[in-house]
Amino acid sequence: MSYVAVTALSHSGLVRDHNEDSLVVGPWTLCGTVTESPQTFLFPLGRPLVVAVADGLGGQPAGEVASALVVRQLASLGPSLVGEESVGDALKLCNGMVYSAADGRPELTAMGTTVAGALLLGESLLSFNVGDSRVYHADKGGLCQVSVDDSPPPEPGHRTTSLVTQVLGGSRAYSPVTPHMASFPLAGDDRYLLCSDGLTDPLPDEEIDGLLRVHDDEKAAYELWKAAIEAGGPDNITLALVRINA
Numbered sequence: 001m002s003y004v005a006v007t008a009l010s011h012s013g014l015v016r017d018h019n020e021d022s023l024v025v026g027p028w029t030l031c032g033t034v035t036e037s038p039q040t041f042l043f044p045l046g047r048p049l050v051v052a053v054a055d056g057l058g059g060q061p062a063g064e065v066a067s068a069l070v071v072r073q074l075a076s077l078g079p080s081l082v083g084e085e086s087v088g089d090a091l092k093l094c095n096g097m098v099y100s101a102a103d104g105r106p107e108l109t110a111m112g113t114t115v116a117g118a119l120l121l122g123e124s125l126l127s128f129n130v131g132d133s134r135v136y137h138a139d140k141g142g143l144c145q146v147s148v149d150d151s152p153p154p155e156p157g158h159r160t161t162s163l164v165t166q167v168l169g170g171s172r173a174y175s176p177v178t179p180h181m182a183s184f185p186l187a188g189d190d191r192y193l194l195c196s197d198g199l200t201d202p203l204p205d206e207e208i209d210g211l212l213r214v215h216d217d218e219k220a221a222y223e224l225w226k227a228a229i230e231a232g233g234p235d236n237i238t239l240a241l242v243r244i245n246a
Contacts, residue, residue: 002045004120007241009038009221013198014233020056020063021196021238024071024117026078031068032056038221045122045186045246050078052117053238055133055196057170058162062102066113066169069101070094074117081119084181087128091115091168091179095130098169112170116147116194118242125192125242128181131167134200136193136208137184143193143209148180160201188246191216195239199224202231217243 006026011034012019022031025041026049043049054070056063077090094115102108114131127135129147137144150166164170166177191212199208203224211223221241228237 002246004043005243007040007217010238021236022054022067022071024075032064038218049120055114057112062111066111095168112167138191190244192242198235198237
């Protein structure tokens with residue numbers, strides 16, 4: 001039987017005092033907590049499956065609340081998603097929910113979150129994102145980012161930037177979002193990496209690619225986490241590795 005293997009991990013890193021990231025793998029969610037080791041889930045290929053990472057907006061309140069709201073809503077809607085239109089509607093619903101949850105609650109005002117994920121269908125994968133969390137395709141040809149960063153170009157001499165130009169929520173007044181989406185046919189040896197910037201800020205793509213070339217599933221997730229920690233672990237680190245066995 002064809003199946004999808006999803007290996008997930010979430011960690012606070014070495015600098016942040018708590019984890020504001022959340023993730024969803026099908027019906028399973030992990031919100032604002034830490035996994036002691038990577039966990040792998042197997043799903044039959046063919047039924048709609050949502051995998052996504054949400055990174056609570058730093059520097060503003062309750063990022064962990066916003067990210068949890070989004071992944072729980074995606075877990076609920078996942079089985080009914082069938083393509084770009086339904087995913088776009090789901091993300092716009094999530095955006096509205098973040099604003100609604102903060103209404104009348106000063107401690108939640110302007111909370112926000114990024115989201116980056118994939119909807120797996122029988123013969124295709126639809127990547128989606130709002131913000132600077134990322135989706136990569138990894139194959140024998142190397143690592144290729146398929147998401148679109150909602151962030152300005154880094155300043156000269158810098159590889160990354162902490163600024164984001166679009167998130168779910170994130171302001172006092174409601175602001176609509178325009179999700180980035182792209183569809184790809186599935187092949188039997190496909191792998192995708194979904195992650196928050198706690199992985200990609202300390203690690204260049206070349207290092208991520210090198211680790212994915214020699215490791216898979218739990219070992220790959222562990223080695224990616226370890227490399228980010230050894231690079232200083234400056235932010236929460238959350239990742240999901242999706243492997244297709246068709």
